[in-house]
Amino acid sequence: MMSEDKQVTLIVTRQDDPESAPYDETFKIPYRNNMNVISALMEVRRNPVNANGEATTPVYWDMGCLEEVCGACSMIINGKPRQSCTALVDQLEQPIRLAPMSTFPVMRDLGVDRSRMFDSLKKVKAWVPIDGTYDLGPGPKMAENKRQWAYELSKCMTCGVCLEACPNVNSKSDFIGPAAISQVRLFNSHPTGAMNKNERLEALMGEGGLAECGNSQNCVQSCPKGIPLTTSIASMNRETALHSFKSFFGSDHEVE
Amino acid sequence: MAANREFLYRRLHSLLGVIPVGLFLIQHLVVNHFATRGPEAFNSAAHFMENLPFRIVLELFVIFIPLYFHAIYGVYIAFTSKNNVSSYGYFRNWMFYLQRISGIITLIFVTWHVWETRIQAGLGNVEVNYALMENILENPFMLVFYIIGVISTTFHFANGLWSFLVSWGITMSPRSQVISTYVTLGVFVLLSYVGIAAILAFAL
CATH class of the missing domain: 3.10.20.30 (Beta-grasp domain)
Incomplete structure (x- = not known):
């Protein structure tokens, strides 16, 4: 043998x-x-x-x-x-x-050293803040079909393959890359996470944010977990565009 | 707002490429197409455009300021990418690469074309009419340069329209992005036909 x-x-x-x-x-x-x-x-x-x-x-x-x-x-x-x-x-x-x-x-x-990816997750606040001084009780329920959809986005393991494949992530640019953008979509769709939606959108609209995506779509071709990264990017393009229209002259809307 | 400047510039770059620069491109190619109906038809159309009221204001705000903002910021964008089609030969990655190459070719072509026509006319050296274009395109080198320039421009516009739809979150799903690939391919073919037909009318 x-x-x-x-x-x-x-x-x-x-x-x-x-x-x-x-x-x-x-x-x-x-x-x-x-x-x-x-x-x-x-x-x-x-x-x-x-x-x-x-x-x-x-x-x-x-x-x-x-x-x-x-x-x-x-x-x-x-x-x-x-x-x-x-x-x-x-x-x-x-x-x-x-x-x-x-x-x-x-x-x-x-x-x-993949530290930059973890720094990006901190920058976009890729978490659901629930820690407080008292028990907040159970959060709002999430529909089962939505949970299944969100599970696909949660498969991201910060492996760095999408950043490696992206022509716009390089030493000449400070583009955050596809992984963190998709995580914003994941946490903004979570019923409790949505309470901090605007903070994440504004982080994506900052320097090196999602506007630096050039749509080469290498990320979605390369992702080992089959995460729909380009759909997430386009979705965040839509969300940030709407957010920028609503707050064009300043806004008193914290969320929504 | 300072932190948002890059987001603002990028979105402005995307918007200006379509409105007004893309719309101006369509209008320009359509007016050129009068050349296929003979010198008189072209000259009267060119004359009409030339005599529009507030011409300088229109040229500045519909053409030159948006065009050169788009072009100069675009060169910066093109040179901050690290093209990798040899390792990742996917269709969209090729389009990404060709968008940057066609952008540079288009900038060279358009700048030369503006110098040769609008600026020379402004200096009083030439008159913009059928004979001027006939004269330029008599030279086989210029004929090839103009054909490459026009195809590069229409490609850059059509493919840019595809990314415009993604960048503003209009096409989100993979299916909508495939459909818009075919639609923008159609835009590329049709505009190229309109542009090349006019060039050949001058040259032949």
Whole structure:
């Protein structure tokens, strides 16, 4: 069943620290059935010797859940950003090229710092504020069909693939990117979250906000969770346009 | 309002591309089309446009100020994107890329065209009529330049109309965006026909 000489070739773009220059290193590892990119990287970690037979440092990468719900193990695999846990070796063309996502600062090898995404979530207040000094009681009910619809948007795992694919998220622009825009739609549709609707819309209308979207629609093509990101963007375009009309000369409407 | 300036500029950029610049483009191409009915028809139409009352005000507020705001801000937008069609060869990403390329070509073409016609006429060097265009388009290089310029302009307008509908939240669902892709494709084909027919009428 398992052939002794079958090998998997990995070409990894490595970087020793945030400041140093990247370089490629090739690894040949023994093939096992049903390998994913992470188990291939674990093999490199177990025996950190490159294709030239030289001992090297083990390749660093981030991982968490190993079932495509945490978003930590995103990297560029054969040119496309995706999670390495669900990238099956049998389905990939060899040699398998691994590189860190280019939109984020590289910490080491394949590990990047996605802090900007979490900062964006803070900027748009992607939460439902319920903490107070006393029990507020149960919130308003949400219709079951709406809950099911909202569940799709809640699948976002802040993995960074949509930002990586977007031509307008780069070092020359401060565009917030698709993920946070879609989260505004999610929290503004929540019955309690809607109480802070305008604050989120105004955050989206600020510097680097949703107006910087150029409609390349790469995000919706790339999202591993199939989130309708471009529909969310267009929906927030509509909401912010209406909000800006209503408050064009100033407004005394806090919400709605 | 200071924090909202970027949102305001972007939305203004989107709006001005359609109203008034897009509407002016349609009107201009339609008036040009008189060329297919012969020199007299074109000259009388051009003459009518030339003698509109408040011409300078109309030109400033319907054409030049919106046009060059749209153009200069558009160049800034084009140069802050990092095109990636080689890795993500999706249809909409190509349209995104072509929108930026056609914007630059259109800016070069329109600026040259304004210099050669409106500004030269303003300086009293030429008179805007059928003979002027016939003269310009006699040169095969200029003929090709004008054809590329007009196609680039109509593409930029039609595809820009598609993004206008998204940017203002008019087309939201994927289906409405597919339908508007076909509608704006039709706008591109029809306006290109109107524009090219006039160019060929001058040249042939």
